[in-house]
Every structure is written in structure tokens, then in C-alpha cells.
Amino acid sequence: MIRGRALAPDAVRGRRADFSVLDVREEAAFREGHIAGSGHVPRSELRLRRSELPPREQPLLVVAADGPEAAAAAAELNALGFASVAWLDAPLAALEGGLADQSPAARLWRPAPFLEEMLPRIPRPRPDACAALDAAAGAGREAVYLALQGFQVEARDRDPEALARAAALAARHGVRITTAVTDLEDDAITLPPDRFQLVVCFRYLHRPLFRQLERTLAPGGFLVYETYRLGQEKLGRPRRERFLLRPGELASAFPSLIVEHYAELEPAGGPVTARLLARKPG
DSSP: OOOEEEEOOHHHHTTGSSOOOEEEEEEHHHHHOBBBOOOOOGGGGGGTHHHHHHTTTTTEEOSSSSHHHHHHHHHHHHHHHHOOOOESOOGGGGGGGTTTTTTTOOOOOOOOOHHHHHHHGSSSSSSGGGGEETTOTTTTTHHHHHHHHHHHEEESSSOOHHHHHHHHHHHHHHHOOOOEOOTOTHHHHHHOTTTTTEEEEEEOTTTTHHHHHHHHEEEEEEEEEEEEBGGGGGGGSSSSSGBBBBBTTTTGTTTTSSSEEEEEETTTTTTOEEEEEEEOOO
8 A cells, every 4th residue: 555645737736845855767857857856766776876865754756658567666665664745646747847957966965964064064174174984874964975975085895886876876966985895794894093184884783893083183173973772673773782872871981082972862763863973183
């Protein structure tokens, strides 16, 4: 069953501001023309590129070559956890201006909100020369977001396929990131000392890595870290204690850094996390 609603072109015309628009046609068709401000992920790649989709609570309007194709894509998005999905029940060409725009696809995805919140607090005397490390980067949303803000970004992760998706995401947005396949749980791996003006780590916990992250920060550099803590296991993954912070643990995990901001969050429905912004003296 599709949880959502079919909208005729007239209904869409008056409600565009209510949705993020996702075009699921293939690349060639999208380039020929699309709705201004629409994002783009082909239907065939929705699962593979789910990290490029907006937050699951964001209302979506799916458009495609025709109504049945849009409805099928909406059903797939429901299966991925999107609860508010409408679709254009007509060919995209039936919508006024539906094929008029040829600009690049809009960015529908978001990096970690904590990174967006903290970035204005991080001074950048020369943004074009600021090196940033995304540790355990995964599919690269935070890394690409930082590159879009002018950072020279190195993304490290043990999964080469995830890093390939991160590099492809950067290319689609007209920026570059450096990727390095790295098992951050390998004790033989050594991060370069005093290298990065910014280090970020999200949704990942390997306690022996703390010292490495501390060491690889350049003097005056900042660490932005957020991951799960005890209590999350009652709501979902991760459930193993080794992947969950203890109360107050993150605040004291980097003894040589100055804590600029620390918070523990437990919103209804989760996730249960701890957040840290810290600075290396110098």
C-alpha cells in the first residue's frame, strides 16, 4: 500500500511550497528539462543513493515521466521510511513549467544538523586553505557539505563503496573531496599530527580513536563529534554497549582540548546522542 496521495497538475500548482520536489527520471531526461528547484535521484538508484534524499520527515512530491512511474517511486520511498510522499499523477510535461528548467539539481539532503549549527562558530581566516577530516565518513554527506563551504576535505572510511558514493556526490555538486580507504579500528593506522583545522565524526564510536583525533587536530583547530549514547539501545540500533557512550563520557574524552559546547540529547523517539564542539589550544 502506498502511504500518500496522488495530485493532479492543478493541485500541485497551488502547493509547491508544501513539498521538496524529487524528480526520479533518468539523468538524460532530467538534463533536458525539469521543475526549477527539484532534486534528482533516478528511481533505479533510490536505495543505493538514499543518503542523498532529504530527512524522512520532510514532505516529498515525486515527479516522473508519468503518473504510474511516480506512484511506484512513491511506494519505494515509503518502504525506505518516508511517511509523507505525494506524487504527480500525470506526465511531468503536463505541469506548467515542468520541463522548463535546465539548472543543476537542488540539494535535498542535509548533513548532520549539529554540524550546520556549529560551523558558524568555527573561525576560518582563510577558508580555501582550511583542511578538514571526516572520520568514518560513510556516504559523505558531511564531507561534501564541508567542501561546499570551502574546506579542503579528506574523507576516511573502511568501506570503499561508500567512499566512491561520497566522491560521486561531491562531483554532482561541483566540488572535490579526497578519499582514503582506512580501517580506523586498525591500531597500525596513524593519522598525521597537527594536520587538520577541523575534524568531524558522526554516528561512529571506537574509543581508541579518540587519541588519534586529538593528535591530528592542528593547534587552534576544532573537533565536532556526535554519536549515540546509552539509552539508544531501547529505541533501535546501535544496541551493543561498545558502540554507546556513557553519560558524560564524550565531554571528558579529549583531555587536551577545550570544550566549547557539550550536550546530551534524548528527544522523544530518539536518537539518544551526545554532542561535542572542542578546540585545540594554540
